Amino acid sequence: MNAIDAAIANPTAAARNSGLPVVGYLANTSPVEMIRAAGAFAQQVNGSPSDDTADALALMEDFTDGWILSVFQQLLDGRLDHLDALIVPRSSESMLQLYYQIQDFIRLNPSRKLPQPILFDILHTPYPATAKYNMGRMVAMRDRMAMLTGMAVTDDALSAAIVEANAVRNCLAKQNTRRIAGEIAASTMWQLTRASTLIAPDDFLAACTDVPSMAAPDGPRLLLTGSPHDTEAFHRLVESLGGAITGDDHMAGDWWFLDPVSAGDPMQALVDKYHLHAPSPRSFPHEVCDARLMAAARRSRARAVIFFTDARDDVLGFDYPTQRDLLAEHGLPVLFMPGQDYREPERAAQQAQVIEFMSSLGVGEIVA
Amino acid sequence: MTRHPQNLNDALACTQEARDWRRTWLTDLRRRVFDQGAPYVVADGVAPHEIAHAMDVPVVSVPWYSAVISAKRLSEFYFEYLEEQGYHAGLPRYISLPMAAAMHGDPEVAPYGGLPTPAFMLARLRGDAGQRVMDLWSRALDAPLYVLDASSDEALDPRWWELNRNDWETLYGTHRLDFQVEQIEGLIAFAEDKLGRRFDRQVFADQMVRVNELGEAADEAKEIIATAPKLPVSVPEQLQNIMTPTWFRGDQWATDHVRAYRDQLKEAVAAERAVCEGEKMRLLWLNNGLWHDTGFYRAFEESHGAVFVWTMYTNFLSDGYRKYGSDPIRALAARHISMNEQLHINPWMSEWILQMAKDFRADGAVMLTPIGDRMSGYGTRGTINACEAAGLPVVEIEASMVDARVWDRAAMERKVGAFLEERVAPKAAARREREFGRA
Numbered sequence: 001m002n003a004i005d006a007a008i009a010n011p012t013a014a015a016r017n018s019g020l021p022v023v024g025y026l027a028n029t030s031p032v033e034m035i036r037a038a039g040a041f042a043q044q045v046n047g048s049p050s051d052d053t054a055d056a057l058a059l060m061e062d063f064t065d066g067w068i069l070s071v072f073q074q075l076l077d078g079r080l081d082h083l084d085a086l087i088v089p090r091s092s093e094s095m096l097q098l099y100y101q102i103q104d105f106i107r108l109n110p111s112r113k114l115p116q117p118i119l120f121d122i123l124h125t126p127y128p129a130t131a132k133y134n135m136g137r138m139v140a141m142r143d144r145m146a147m148l149t150g151m152a153v154t155d156d157a158l159s160a161a162i163v164e165a166n167a168v169r170n171c172l173a174k175q176n177t178r179r180i181a182g183e184i185a186a187s188t189m190w191q192l193t194r195a196s197t198l199i200a201p202d203d204f205l206a207a208c209t210d211v212p213s214m215a216a217p218d219g220p221r222l223l224l225t226g227s228p229h230d231t232e233a234f235h236r237l238v239e240s241l242g243g244a245i246t247g248d249d250h251m252a253g254d255w256w257f258l259d260p261v262s263a264g265d266p267m268q269a270l271v272d273k274y275h276l277h278a279p280s281p282r283s284f285p286h287e288v289c290d291a292r293l294m295a296a297a298r299r300s301r302a303r304a305v306i307f308f309t310d311a312r313d314d315v316l317g318f319d320y321p322t323q324r325d326l327l328a329e330h331g332l333p334v335l336f337m338p339g340q341d342y343r344e345p346e347r348a349a350q351q352a353q354v355i356e357f358m359s360s361l362g363v364g365e366i367v368a
Numbered sequence: 369m370t371r372h373p374q375n376l377n378d379a380l381a382c383t384q385e386a387r388d389w390r391r392t393w394l395t396d397l398r399r400r401v402f403d404q405g406a407p408y409v410v411a412d413g414v415a416p417h418e419i420a421h422a423m424d425v426p427v428v429s430v431p432w433y434s435a436v437i438s439a440k441r442l443s444e445f446y447f448e449y450l451e452e453q454g455y456h457a458g459l460p461r462y463i464s465l466p467m468a469a470a471m472h473g474d475p476e477v478a479p480y481g482g483l484p485t486p487a488f489m490l491a492r493l494r495g496d497a498g499q500r501v502m503d504l505w506s507r508a509l510d511a512p513l514y515v516l517d518a519s520s521d522e523a524l525d526p527r528w529w530e531l532n533r534n535d536w537e538t539l540y541g542t543h544r545l546d547f548q549v550e551q552i553e554g555l556i557a558f559a560e561d562k563l564g565r566r567f568d569r570q571v572f573a574d575q576m577v578r579v580n581e582l583g584e585a586a587d588e589a590k591e592i593i594a595t596a597p598k599l600p601v602s603v604p605e606q607l608q609n610i611m612t613p614t615w616f617r618g619d620q621w622a623t624d625h626v627r628a629y630r631d632q633l634k635e636a637v638a639a640e641r642a643v644c645e646g647e648k649m650r651l652l653w654l655n656n657g658l659w660h661d662t663g664f665y666r667a668f669e670e671s672h673g674a675v676f677v678w679t680m681y682t683n684f685l686s687d688g689y690r691k692y693g694s695d696p697i698r699a700l701a702a703r704h705i706s707m708n709e710q711l712h713i714n715p716w717m718s719e720w721i722l723q724m725a726k727d728f729r730a731d732g733a734v735m736l737t738p739i740g741d742r743m744s745g746y747g748t749r750g751t752i753n754a755c756e757a758a759g760l761p762v763v764e765i766e767a768s769m770v771d772a773r774v775w776d777r778a779a780m781e782r783k784v785g786a787f788l789e790e791r792v793a794p795k796a797a798a799r800r801e802r803e804f805g806r807a
Contacts, residue, residue, distance in 0.1 A: 061749045063742050090520050093496045097713070097746055100524065104714045104750060107526075125493065125517040129554065133519065133547040281496045284515070286503050314460050314742045318500035321454035338456040 003207035007195040014199040015043040016082045021149050024080060024115060025087040026071070026095055028256045029122055029278045031141060031270055033161040035087070036201075037153045038145035044197030045086060046252070047071055047230045049343050060101055065094040065312050066342025067230055072098060075114050076105075083115035085148055087141075090121045091280035092315075118144055122274050124282045134275045138267060158266035164201045165261065171208050172196055172257035179246060180300055182216045186224075186245035190232040193248075193256055220361050221246045223302035225293060225323075227310040227340070228252035234308070237347060241354055247300025249293055255279045281315050286322070293323050297332060304361055306354075308337045333361065379643060380632045383605045386612045386625060393616070397426055402480055407487035407563055410509075412463075412502065414707040415490045415516065416700055418579070419555055421618045422572040423565050428483065429615060434465045435659055438770040440479045446472065447771070460497050461740040462770050467501050470508035485509050488562045490555070492516045494708045495743040514558045516551045519544045521706060526719040528710060529687040536691060536702035548701035569696070575618035576696040582617055583690035585626040586610060590683035592633045594727045597803075598642035600633055603653060603665040603676045614685050626685075648673030649788060649796040652725060652733040654751065654762070655711075656744050657681065660772040667781055672788045677728045680711055687720070708743070717747040718754035725760050731799055732761045732792035734784060739768045761795065763787035 007014060015022045018041040025032065026045055035042040047067025056064075056072040074080050088099040102117040121137045123130050142153045172193060179189045192211065196204045219242035228251040229235070235245050248254050259277040262269050283289050297305065305327055309316050317338060324334045335357040337350065375384060400406040409420040409427045417427040437443060443461075446468035451457055453471070455464070466483070475481040489511050491502035499515070506513035521540060525531060531539040556567045589609075593600060601609075609629040613622035643666075651668075653676045658664055668674035688710060691699035710716045725733070735752055738744040752762045763784055768774050797807035 059749060059753065061737075061742075061745055063745060093743065093746075096520055100713050101750070103524070107715065119520060119522045121520050121522070123517045123519065125515060127517075127554075129547060129550040130517055132550075133517075133543070136543050282493070282499065284493065284499055284503070286500060309456070311458070312742075313456075313458060315496040315500065317456040317459045318497060318504065320456070322504070324454060336454070336456075339458065 003199060003203055004191055004195040004211075007198040008191055011046070011198050012043065012079070012082060014203070015041050018200065021084045022082055023085045023087060023145070023148070024083040025089075026098075027089055027091055027251055027280070029089040029091040029274050029280050030087045030120055031138065031274055033158060033165050033261065033266075033270060034138075034141050034145050034153065036164065037157040037161040038142075038149045039151040040084070040145065040149050041200070043083070045071055045074070045080065045083075046194070046197075047342070048074070049230055049345075051343075053343075059105065060097075063312055064097070065310065067228070068094045068098045070230075070342075072101060075102065080115055081113070085116045085118050087118045087120050089274075089280075090119060090123065091278075091282055093281075124275065124280055125284050126276060126288070131271060131275055135267070135271050138271050138274075142267070155266050158270070162261045162266055162269065168196050168201050168204055169257040169260045171205055175208065175211060176254065176257070178211075178213070179216070182218065182244065183213045184211060185214060185216045185235070185239055186248070187232040187235040187239060188214070190229065190235050190248065190253070193253060197256070217242045217244045219243045220303045220358055221301055223247040223249060223293075223297050223300045223305045224253070224308060225249040225296070225305060226308040226316050226337075227313060229308075230342075233345070233347070234350065237351060238306075238354055241351065241358060243354065243358055245306075247296045247302055249296040251280070254296065286319065289319060290323055290326055294326065294330070297327065297330070302332065304357070305332055305334045306337060306357075307334055308340060311339045311341050313338065333357075379601050379605060379636060379641065380609070380629065382625060382628045382632050383608045385628070386608045389616075389621060389625070390612050393426075397428075398480055401426060402484060405484065409488055409490060409559075410466075410483065410486045410505075410511070411490040412492060412494075412498065414494060414704055415492045416552060416555070416704050417490075417615075418572065418575060418618055418700055418703075419552070419559055419567065420490075422575055423559060423563055423567055425487065425559075425563060425565075427615075428486070430463060430466055432615065433469075433479075433483065434462055434770060436479050437465045437469060438660060442469075442477070442479065443771055444773060445477070458740070460501075460742065461768060462738075462744070463498055463501050463741070465770065467505035467508065470505055473508070483509065486511050488512045488514055488558065490514050490516075492518055492704060492707075494518045497743065512558075512562060514555055516548070516555070516704075519547055519705070520709075524709075524713065524716050526715040527723075528706075528716050529720055529723070532687060532702075532710075533690045534692050536693075536699075540702055540705050544705060545698060545701050548705050549698055552697055552701055573696045576691070576699060578620060578623045579617045580690050580692060582613060582623040582626050583686045585623065585630050586613075586683060587686035587690075589626065589630040589633055590686055590727075592630065592637055593677065593682065594729070596637045597640075598647045599644065599650070599675045599677050600636040600641060602643045603679055603682075604662045606679070606682050607657065607662070610681055610685055614681075614689070617685075617689065644669040644673060644675045646673040647675055648800065649731045649792050650675060650677045650729055650799075651792070652677065652721065652728065652730045652760075653679040654721060654733050654735040654755075655680070655748060656736060656738060656741075656769050658736060658767060658775075659769050661775060661777060664777065664780070668784065668788060672785065672793075674788050674792070676734075677730065678724055683724075684711070712744065712747040714747050714750035714754070718751040721751055722754060722758055722760070725755070725758070729799060729803070730760060731796035732763075732788070734787075735762050735764045736769075737764055737766045739766050739774055740771065741769065744769070759795075761787070761791040763791075 020041040024045040032042040047070035051070040053069040493499040
């Protein structure tokens, strides 16, 4: 686990030491395969709840998602100066706003050197016209990456990068099976997932060969859905109370490694993947999101669900009543935890809610 | 059209005519659609209503029905209903009201007995929340939903309004326009199927010409307001005379009305009529409207000699809607492809407002940052920063556009009043010295 721990402790170290051009990217809908096929190092950029985002708040609205403010703050601080570019997928309004904010900052401050933002205008309506548009955007991304690194992106290179990225996804899926089986903890799974976005695929695969089994909590099996988690703190809290989060249905969780890229023409396969098989807040129609949640509940063999949303959420809360009712039809109770502060979550209140919920599930005394 | 007596507070006769047109339309809508079951379409504000208009089918827009519910003082009832259903209080309110009315479903409560099932619903998937609202709403009404996905520009030319009318291919990019045209052609086929009517491309082309003529008249009206020594028409009257024609764009009435508005403005300026004889300070109202208290726009005329000269509705009709070109469908694609973005993403929002500040000789600005509607709040921080950097003082007030419960009029008057006295008055005096040789 040393490489995993090191990646979590220093998220940019592997990228900085790679000796390659480094392309940062946001979320699970940026084509990492394209970055690597162009000979660059792919590093996911995430928010950090411990960041003081005062500089970002002077330029962006205070209702901006906490993780977006944190990423912008990291850019302003120079903590991401090692990036040659930053890919921003059009998979949520918050990310699109960040993209334009970076562009406008560069326009107004030409002497400041920020990584070049690149919009990946991937759309998620499931229609042929959208697929055609997305193919155009994928071709544009291929050209952009080739220009950035000076290395043409061939189909062979792309196919190899797909194999490499799928190996990481498959590895995480295997670890997830262990998590569901109670062999590793949810907090460990979160760490593995996050680390896989920060270090080279080979290094990650090597590190995964010795993830030790441990006694995971044997309390109620819970599916966590809603807003993404940029630390494993909530997972640890639930574990400390005896609960077992066996599924993470959110952007920083299982969305990352489910659905490998399919075989066949690599460009078409990538378009299919990021158009239709990479969940996002803009997935449409919402029956797709409901079906995804139910699949996650089955996969994780959850006994109950925690629906956790950020204080700034103005989107996912619309999904809750429908999904609550759908889960209830299958006998799955839901704990709704709206209004969670990104930077300073009220852990005591969270703990009280989780204890009460798990008690209601009838599992006996909860460890406080 | 049933005519009502002129409101004595109106500066222009055409203002009452706009109200009368609206009332007549509503009466007709209730008779044709609500009572007789004629087909109609529900569409969000930035969707191409033109397709339904060209097929002679009325469109109920989301902002309009939201405003009706709000005006009937049902907002609180429906907000509480949504929260009872599990929709948390932080979700957008303005766009949720019609969905709430449909979900609640009681015709005894909803305005006009509630909306009947439309032939179809139409949405441009601009915001992440909006796409959910339209999806849930269409399910509640059991209506088919057609969506236009929202592509995005990689680079935003700051002076978009200079390219927007003629050079929109450059501004928005061929790949985006190709996609939008494909989606609109899909919409036409969908509409023909759901309505059982043929889309007449010549009727549509004629309509597009009339929208451009409407925009030209609106542009002339804007120039008259901007260059008049004193403001000739208040913002509430500007809204009546511009917003109603905007919703009915393409109809000959709309073009004729804005031409009449322009002509009456000319007369008012020639006769040296002013909204506020003691005008001293000229203000921009930034961002969306304060729909539940439009009287606030005039609250500082007597006390401070301060008038609001501009809102984004004053001339978005001229800068945002006009599209010239030989292909009407592609021109329509260009009209809506980035409509919300122009008003809520920087530098598009900020640079347009800076230009308006120059055009309207503004001394300061009031920025409304909406409570409970994040999409409408984007761009506000950067715009405030840009205005202040350019020497235009801005005061920010937080308010809901539709929820009067969280509006403290007295406190806001004090806040804006202090801003006018401390920051705007000296700048306004310097402008008057330049313009008139006296402060």
